[in-house]
Amino acid sequence: MFSDSEKQVLLKLAEKLTGGIQAGDTRRESLISNVSRRMRELGLDNFQSYLELVDADSTELAHLVSALTIHTTSWFRENPHFVVFQEILLEALDKNEVFTVWSSACSTGEEAYSFAIMLEEFRTVHPKFEYRVLGSDIDPISVETAKRAIYSERQINFNLSRYSKHLLFGSGKTQDYFTLSKEIRSRCTFRVSDLRDESNQPGGPFHVCVCRNVLIYFSVESNQQIVGNILKNLRPDGHLFLGHSESINAHDFGVTQRGHSVFVKRSKTSKPTAGSEAPQQPLTVLVVDDAATVRKQLQTQIRKIGFDCVTASTAAEATAILQKQKIDLISLDLQLPDIDGNEWLEAQRDAGLKTPVVIVSEVRATDAKAVVNVLACGAQEYFEKNQVLQNPELLKQTFLELTRGRKKSIQNQSTTLTTINSSPEVILIGASTGGPQALIKVLNNLPSDCPPVVIAQHISPKFTRPLAERLAQASGLKQGEIRDGEPLKLGHFYIALDDCHIGVKSQGKVLSLQISNSSTINSHRPSVDFLFQSVANSEVSALAILLTGMGRDGALGLQVLHKRGVFCVAQSEEDCVVYGMPRAAIELAAVNFTGNLDQIHDLIRTAISKKLSAA
Secondary structure (H helix, E strand, C coil): CCCCCHHHHHHHHHHHCCCCCCCCHHHHHHHHHHHHHHHHHCCCCHHHHHHHHHHHHHHHHHHHHHHCCCCCCCCCCHHHHHHHHHHHHHHHHCCCCCEEEEEEECCHHHHHHHHHHHHHHHHHHHCCCCCCEEEEECCCCHHHHHHHHCHHHHCCCCCHHHHHHHEECHHHHHHEEECCCHHHHHCCCEEEEECCCCCCCCCEEEEEEEEEHHHCCCCCCHHHHHHHHHHHHHHHHEEEEEECCCCCCCHHHHHHEECEEEEEEECCCCCCCCCCCCCCCEEEEEEECCHHHHEEEEEEEEHCCCEEEEECCHHHHHHHHHHHHHCCCCEEEECCCCHHHHHHHHHHHHCCEEHHHEEEECHHHHHHHHHHHHHCCCEEEEEEEHHHHHHHHHHHHHHHHHHHCCCCCCCCCCCCCHHHHCCCCEEEEECCCCCHHHHHHCCCCCCCCCCCCCEEECCCCCHHHHHHHHHHHHHHCCCCCCCCEEEEECCCEEECCCCCEEEEEEEEEEEEEEEEEECCCCCECCCCCHHHHHHCCCCCCCEEEECCCCCCCCCCHHHHHHHCCEEEEEEEEHCCCCCCHHHHHHHHHCEEEECHHHHHHHHHHHHHHHHHHHH
């Protein structure tokens, strides 16, 4: 339909109208195809006639801008951002002000409404919390779609069971479509806005500005202008979310990084936010690996994420380095030429080494038991080499959490052990980073009449069976069958052995396992929230325990149980490998008791003894 010269005119027009660089054959052909389709809809086969129509009709100009704009979007895309977003909401909770979010390239609205669903979910837990969401886009047609807020059910790619209460589903002619609840739509507005135009910005200031997968389509100069305009609308200590494939020079814009592609606008008086980058004096990581190429790759990645790095090719070299300089964290390969990495770490721990250790190693099926042993005895986390070489963000978040300084726990709620008035029917435990060693200590040597223990541990399925064997040895409890509907028995523990959620079902006084392959929750399967919420609407007497781990999984579930009167426990900050999950629960006022692993173990035994005294 287009000659070569007409294609060039169209591509130049696209750059003028949208600002995007029309690089790449696929992108150029996509735009040309979009305009061709629009011309066919209008019954036009002459490009010049179409341009004349665009000049004369502002409505058609809007359609042209839409045809020249990328519309790739989806619900809850780039899920790690929503984990950080939940943390930000908790930090803003006590400020008693309307929380504002700007989705600055909202396309057809899925992004803006995804954040709004999270905000509304938060508001249901904290009724005094209030929020507003603004979505803007250069494409007027997409903005109108966002305002209508009617979407096909085929687009649902998120946990429907968790968020369905915020959706309204159609019937009759609107069957197979849904919209958002009135509460959400009343708090969301949309407008047309060009990010390049400083005078056409929405004002603010906003707590969060989202501009994801936009900068990749612009020149360096345009990116400077766009980010500068956005930051002018962001409040001090507000957060900018970019796409996972995008980044900016934080120093150039007066921001610091928090999480992957999340930046905090700093004021002169602002204090560091939880999760912000490593301090000015970089911490030092020791990489122990016998492969020179792997050492080099890890060293490059570690330095990029803000740490200093030294390397060792053998256990002997690593020992010498530890004797000469301060090391803040160790990346350890288990297959070393002079001594097994597991043996080396055990010897170092026996000699008093307190430094956090992350295993970065290739693991064969026969090595799974060794990995569980090292996680139980001395290491805090494990990654396969190809994981971290392909995704450095895994290392960054883990390193920051493991090297974060300990401080006095906020809202450190506690109570005496004697406040547990009866023995629970079931004990629920959730754990993540540092969980294997915590579980072994908490469950150590429990009596045979212990109530059934159901565990959600974030760990690769390849390690769950060796972990279950280790727990059976340490606890004295029997490992229960893991299948849906399996009756729960005294003196047994149950832990998900495959990639599935684990929970508890009740029929009268009979308790049984609930096994589900439903979508991940908080990026996890098994999810601690799934476990806790599985008994939320029952009258099951439970003891719920949240142990060390990164993120927030389990916090909301614990809050629901706490409101129902379940006795809820969180591991104390100074005792956690990573304080994220317990901290989130404490911030939600969802905890009756905080304590170290020894105290939690004693609490379990005290709860069990209530059964004997009652008898």
